[in-house]
Amino acid sequence: MIDSLYIAWKYVSFYKARTATLVACVTLIAALPLALELVLEESERQLLSRAESTPLLLGARGSALDLVMNSLYFGDEVPELISMRAADDMDASGLATPIPLYVRFQARGFPIVGTTLDYFDFRDLHIAQGRQMALLGECVIGAEVAERLELKPGDTLLSSPETLFDLAGVYPLKMKVAGVLARSYTPDDLAVLLDLKTAWVVQGLVHGHEDVTRTQDDSVIIKRSDNNVIANAKLVEYTEITTENVDSFHFHGAPDDYPLTAVLALPNDERSGTILRGRYLDTAIPYQLVVPGDVIVGLLANIFRIKNVLDAVILMVGVATALALILVFALSLRLRQHEIRTVFRIGGSRLTIFRLLGAEITIIFLVSGLLCGFAMIVVDQYSAELVRRLVIG
Amino acid sequence: MHARVVFQVILWVLLFTSTLATGQGQVKVYTVNYPLQYFSQRIAGQHADAVFPAPTEGDPAFWQPSVEVISGYQQADLILLNGANYAKWVNRVSLPRRKLVDTSAGFRDRYIRVTVDATHSHGPGGEHSHAGTAFTTWLDFEQAAAQARATADAMTRKWPEWKSDFSRNLEALEADLLELDKQIQMIVAVKPDHPLMASHPVYQYLQRRYGLNLKSMMWEPDEMPDEAQWAALARALGDHPARWMIWEGEPNPQIVKRLQRMGVESVVFDPAGNRLDKGDFLSVMGQNVKHLKRAYQ
Amino acid sequence: MIRVRSLEFRYPGTDFLLRIPDFQVGTREMVAVIGPSGSGKTTLLNLVAGILVPEQGSVHCADSEVSTLSDAARRDFRISRIGFVFQDFELLDYLNVLDNVLHPYRITGALKLTPRIRERARDLLQQMGLGDKIQRGVERLSQGEKQRVAICRALLPSPQIVLADEATGNLDPRNKGHILDLLFEAVQAHGSTLLAVTHDHELLPRFDRTVDFNDFLVKDGL
Numbered sequence A: 001m002i003d004s005l006y007i008a009w010k011y012v013s014f015y016k017a018r019t020a021t022l023v024a025c026v027t028l029i030a031a032l033p034l035a036l037e038l039v040l041e042e043s044e045r046q047l048l049s050r051a052e053s054t055p056l057l058l059g060a061r062g063s064a065l066d067l068v069m070n071s072l073y074f075g076d077e078v079p080e081l082i083s084m085r086a087a088d089d090m091d092a093s094g095l096a097t098p099i100p101l102y103v104r105f106q107a108r109g110f111p112i113v114g115t116t117l118d119y120f121d122f123r124d125l126h127i128a129q130g131r132q133m134a135l136l137g138e139c140v141i142g143a144e145v146a147e148r149l150e151l152k153p154g155d156t157l158l159s160s161p162e163t164l165f166d167l168a169g170v171y172p173l174k175m176k177v178a179g180v181l182a183r184s185y186t187p188d189d190l191a192v193l194l195d196l197k198t199a200w201v202v203q204g205l206v207h208g209h210e211d212v213t214r215t216q217d218d219s220v221i222i223k224r225s226d227n228n229v230i231a232n233a234k235l236v237e238y239t240e241i242t243t244e245n246v247d248s249f250h251f252h253g254a255p256d257d258y259p260l261t262a263v264l265a266l267p268n269d270e271r272s273g274t275i276l277r278g279r280y281l282d283t284a285i286p287y288q289l290v291v292p293g294d295v296i297v298g299l300l301a302n303i304f305r306i307k308n309v310l311d312a313v314i315l316m317v318g319v320a321t322a323l324a325l326i327l328v329f330a331l332s333l334r335l336r337q338h339e340i341r342t343v344f345r346i347g348g349s350r351l352t353i354f355r356l357l358g359a360e361i362t363i364i365f366l367v368s369g370l371l372c373g374f375a376m377i378v379v380d381q382y383s384a385e386l387v388r389r390l391v392i393g
Numbered sequence B: 001m002h003a004r005v006v007f008q009v010i011l012w013v014l015l016f017t018s019t020l021a022t023g024q025g026q027v028k029v030y031t032v033n034y035p036l037q038y039f040s041q042r043i044a045g046q047h048a049d050a051v052f053p054a055p056t057e058g059d060p061a062f063w064q065p066s067v068e069v070i071s072g073y074q075q076a077d078l079i080l081l082n083g084a085n086y087a088k089w090v091n092r093v094s095l096p097r098r099k100l101v102d103t104s105a106g107f108r109d110r111y112i113r114v115t116v117d118a119t120h121s122h123g124p125g126g127e128h129s130h131a132g133t134a135f136t137t138w139l140d141f142e143q144a145a146a147q148a149r150a151t152a153d154a155m156t157r158k159w160p161e162w163k164s165d166f167s168r169n170l171e172a173l174e175a176d177l178l179e180l181d182k183q184i185q186m187i188v189a190v191k192p193d194h195p196l197m198a199s200h201p202v203y204q205y206l207q208r209r210y211g212l213n214l215k216s217m218m219w220e221p222d223e224m225p226d227e228a229q230w231a232a233l234a235r236a237l238g239d240h241p242a243r244w245m246i247w248e249g250e251p252n253p254q255i256v257k258r259l260q261r262m263g264v265e266s267v268v269f270d271p272a273g274n275r276l277d278k279g280d281f282l283s284v285m286g287q288n289v290k291h292l293k294r295a296y297q
Numbered sequence C: 001m002i003r004v005r006s007l008e009f010r011y012p013g014t015d016f017l018l019r020i021p022d023f024q025v026g027t028r029e030m031v032a033v034i035g036p037s038g039s040g041k042t043t044l045l046n047l048v049a050g051i052l053v054p055e056q057g058s059v060h061c062a063d064s065e066v067s068t069l070s071d072a073a074r075r076d077f078r079i080s081r082i083g084f085v086f087q088d089f090e091l092l093d094y095l096n097v098l099d100n101v102l103h104p105y106r107i108t109g110a111l112k113l114t115p116r117i118r119e120r121a122r123d124l125l126q127q128m129g130l131g132d133k134i135q136r137g138v139e140r141l142s143q144g145e146k147q148r149v150a151i152c153r154a155l156l157p158s159p160q161i162v163l164a165d166e167a168t169g170n171l172d173p174r175n176k177g178h179i180l181d182l183l184f185e186a187v188q189a190h191g192s193t194l195l196a197v198t199h200d201h202e203l204l205p206r207f208d209r210t211v212d213f214n215d216f217l218v219k220d221g222l
Helices: A002-014 A016-052 A064-073 A084-093 A118-122 A143-149 A196-203 A270-279 A292-335 A337-345 A350-392 B002-026 B034-047 B067-074 B088-092 B105-110 B141-158 B160-190 B204-210 B227-239 B253-261 B281-295 C041-049 C071-081 C097-107 C115-127 C143-155 C173-190 C201-206
Strands: A056-060 A096-107 A110-115 A127-130 A138-141 A156-158 A173-181 A192-195 A221-225 A228-231 A262-267 A287-290 B028-031 B049-051 B078-081 B100-102 B195-198 B213-216 B244-247 B265-268 C002-010 C016-025 C030-034 C056-061 C082-085 C161-165 C193-197 C209-212 C217-219
Touching (some): A016 A064, A056 A064, A064 A096, A084 A262, A096 A270, A110 A196, A118 A262, A138 A143, A143 A173, A262 A270, A270 A287, A337 A350, B034 B141, B078 B141, B160 B281, B195 B227, C041 C056, C041 C161
Parallel strands (some): B028 B078, B195 B213, B195 B244, C030 C193, C161 C193
Antiparallel strands (some): A127 A173, A138 A192
């Protein structure tokens, strides 16, 4: 067998193009459904476990999916806003503990999640480095944010303007990184978590008397002469909360009216949850109370329906490829008549021919298997990211 | 076999009791002023540790805790707020909302709005203003009792297993507070129109509850008022002939003497917002009542 | 060494008939076989090698009655006793010189590829003047070199009989003589018997004996 493999190896490595084509075909047809399966498994893992661990979610009436995607996975689609009163009312009902969420802004491409400290307990998030946020203007960042932006406690992070030309003239907030969360393998790894009040500062609702701090950073100055200063594009204006100006930050208007994107509701018990759900059934109420698990199960059902179609397509392509491969081998047998005759003449049997062909097929499948395995490792590595990009948005 | 079962049972019992024991020691109630610390400690008894971490000097209403202290609040099991816009720092830090209890929320509609606006400075708290909402809610002992009840309710919700202890302790505290309430009412009832002067505008709820005929200056016990302030007092005394001035703390003897020359005696009614050098909330309030009685004789 | 008696062979479905009443080759004898195209020269070699089986008559070869052996036994016989040299070399492009020479050892269980065999293969190639081309792909060799590789492959198992089928047919005149010299030398050195089919009458004097196939050919209808 070793000898057959040796000769087969010589053959496949001599006819590189043919071998590469075959390997590519086999690899693709094997890797495609496996990769799809992996990505779906990952999306199921990411979506379902988080949805199922979130009992109820309150938000404005509208797309329940957008609401869940934004509140649980910090998707880009911002649902219609509700006000802090929604959380207070829920609190007053005594049926559930509300955890307000304001997921609207971004900082260097990562979602800013304005919430309260209860969120950390609820999601079982722990500080790995630094400390919990304490003062206005501080944030705690997910492990992935820290890694990608190379941030550590004590560093600062600028919020991104909501639109390129922010007519309201709200300057980015220079947030101080108080702590970095331990990796949780959830969307929280990719989040910039801060206090609701700080989120409102980002929006400019809560502000200080000195809104703008002009940079004193010399690195932004290209040239300075007596009557002219040329600055480069790095010059940005931003708000920064310092111990000197923190006292000047104040609420304008009633905090009850301050915006939220959603409220996570943790019912005291099952009965409270049922009563609470009943209360929000009334269509006159501008809120909807959804069960994230149900919404995600619905979404996954759709995804799996698509997956079934894809599976059928892949199966058909697979059969076609298998037929093509058989044809390729059959044709190559014809092309190799001369070689086969030689083998017969120098003493080989029919079995020898089959052994050689078998060894060739084994090598091709082995290499394809290895490539496929490697591809799966890569896909697995990036599946979380893929799911974020493809499913959560 | 038998020995192993026994051993396991013993192990479990040990584990169980040790977790109970450590669990008990860890229950912490943080408050934003001394009265609430006093109330919560009395209600909780040995079940919880009531903590008020502000330094003893300065008015905790205008205090800004350090990050370390905030971290202590964050890790507490319950955080009692006074409400009425007391301790504005609460709005500028991150605290777990679920653990926050506003003890005066029940009488939120009865907060007193203050219109006088003049910033002034005393103690390490820096410049501050009394404009906005009057916050010494506990000087109305009926309100203080309401705050104590809110505290007990919150603790019962959190630790229902200790409900009976909490109710018993609350009953005793309420009785003490209402006794103070009754005493002041009796004192004031004798001379309802008796004019009094207050050195500082912190007695709004006391005044409203007990119908004190009170006017406030903006004086500090340890700062000699300037001549303009003395003149303002003389003018005020013109149409408000008070013979007594109520102070938050023991006033400077020189101020006392000069006041005496104007025919005004000094007496201390300590709001006890911060921790006390000696005595506790009840004893200081008892002292306050005695002092008030003197002002009415 | 080779004895063919009363042999008759017919390719199924054709009118070709090879009939050899008696044909012998002695040990270490070097015999050339000539005859017109299609007269059955190659067929004789295939019968001797056990690739084909006669309809009638017997082929006795190197102490074996080839015509009565089973398929497997004939394969083993062919591998261990016969060295075949073909007109078109029958080398495999995807193997290098050494691997081509060792090829028979890798495709059958009858030959054992030992370090000694490898050593012998190198020696043989050295003797054939290919010592510096052992690792070269055969498609990069000249025609003469290819035939030398094929000769090495045929001689490596030290066969008792070497069958050469137009071994010089594809070579230019200068190479022809040289390759034949090498083949003769190697066959003699191994003490083998040579039965060579050729069209080249110039080469005949160098053989011990020549057999003309015109004597055997019978075509029905003629």
